[in-house]
Amino acid sequence: MMLRDWRSYPPLTLRRELLARGWDDRAISRAVRAGDLVRVRYGSYAAGQLWRSLTDAERYAARCHAVQRRAASELVLSHVSALPAYGAPLWGLDLDVVHGTRKDARAGRKEAGVQQHAGLLLPEDVTPVDGVEVMSAARTALEVTTIAPVEPALVVVNHLLHAGHVTLPELWARYGSTVTVERDRLGVVSPSATSMRRWPGSLRTELVLRLADGRCESVAESRLMFQCWDAGLVMPVPQHEVRDATGRVVARVDFAWPEHGVFLEVDGRVKYTDLVPAGETAADVVLREKRREELVTELTGWRCIRVTWADLQHPERLLARIRAALNGQRRAG
Structure with a gap:
């Protein structure tokens, strides 16, 4: 959403x-x-x-x-609660709890629907957005992976990548960042900042970062990528360009399996309502989409799979369709 x-x-x-x-x-x-x-x-x-x-x-x-x-203490909106600052989708996330990280590094607590986190903050971790202090996009993305299931966490990370709020190298760098350690007055070595690799839930973080792909443009596309991976299918190529005989790009499909001769389009409600150009109707958009599909099929000889949000709610049926299309095209070849 x-x-x-x-x-x-x-x-x-x-x-x-x-x-x-x-x-x-x-x-x-x-x-x-x-x-x-x-x-x-x-x-x-x-x-x-x-x-x-x-x-x-x-x-x-x-x-x-x-x-x-x-808040009685200085609190930076973090985890899921920082996402609205970046216009990020909240699909599949727990919205019953507000998350904030204390700037004084004191122990956090959970009460009355608020989870206060305690953690060392690097200078680049906190950023003001329209006068509100929130975690940076990099730290926010990583924090979400530690408290959310893989699928909604991947949706968040892909959005932040696609929107240009952060890059994958920046995420990996912040995830593994360490700084010079200091000795206290007793001579005990203590890190002034720690790698997020040590955080609870960080095993999920590594998986999400390995799956992340900023070419996914919507919640539905990120969910489709996750479901293909979860089922052990061959991973598709997002935003695959289709060219004509002169090499000119004439279309871009949501996903493609070029070696199997299959492409997939995700049909979201927003495509036929919110994004209808001025002076056109939803029917005009549908007709244009149909012509584009025919053009892609004519140029490539590939078969098309169309997926709706409702299909994503029943992954077993959806994945069976995709698997059949991939296998069917291979046998035909």
Whole structure:
């Protein structure tokens, strides 16, 4: 699920700010009962009409802001809670908990839907986004891999790569980073920063980084890549270019198995609704897609598999289709 622009979240008003404007607790309670205000978290409020227009993911982002603003210690939004700053999808992630990392490095705790993490922060780990301190894209990506299953973690990492927020070499570098150790006054050697290889869940991190591919352009495409890997299928080539007899690129398909003569297109709702050009209808887009598929088939002789979001919900059936297409084309050749 993609989020609106980070700056479009509802402005939060704290209880102390309402009191400074002349409200009292009874007036606040009346406004909440009337629906004019919504209590985002204890002591934090948003305009009711705007709040009701938000998606679950956008409401989660607002709760993250509320937690940070009311935190007793300096808190950097981290893990899943830093993702809205990068417009990243939250598919398959737990949105019941707000994650923040304390800047004082003191022990973290979990209470009332908030998980405070304690960890050494390198100077490049923290970045301001529209006035809000969040983890860098590199550290955020790595943190998510330690607390989320592989499939949604891969979705996140691929998005951050595709959007240009981070590169794969940067992820590997931060994952294995170490700095010069220091000795305390007792002469005990202690690292001033540690590699994230030592973090709990880091075995998952290495797997996600090995699977990551910034050529995947959507949640559905990343999920398709993961499901192919999980089933042990030959991995497809993302965003494969198709050329005509002169060598000119005439089409680009979502995935291809050139050696098997098969290509695959992921049909998302957004392709036929949100991305319809001005002056066209969804039917125009569908027709253009059909003509493009016919052109690719004519030029390559390959067969096409079309996959929808619903197909991804039933991976056994989907993978059986893909496997049959790959095997069928090989036998035909």
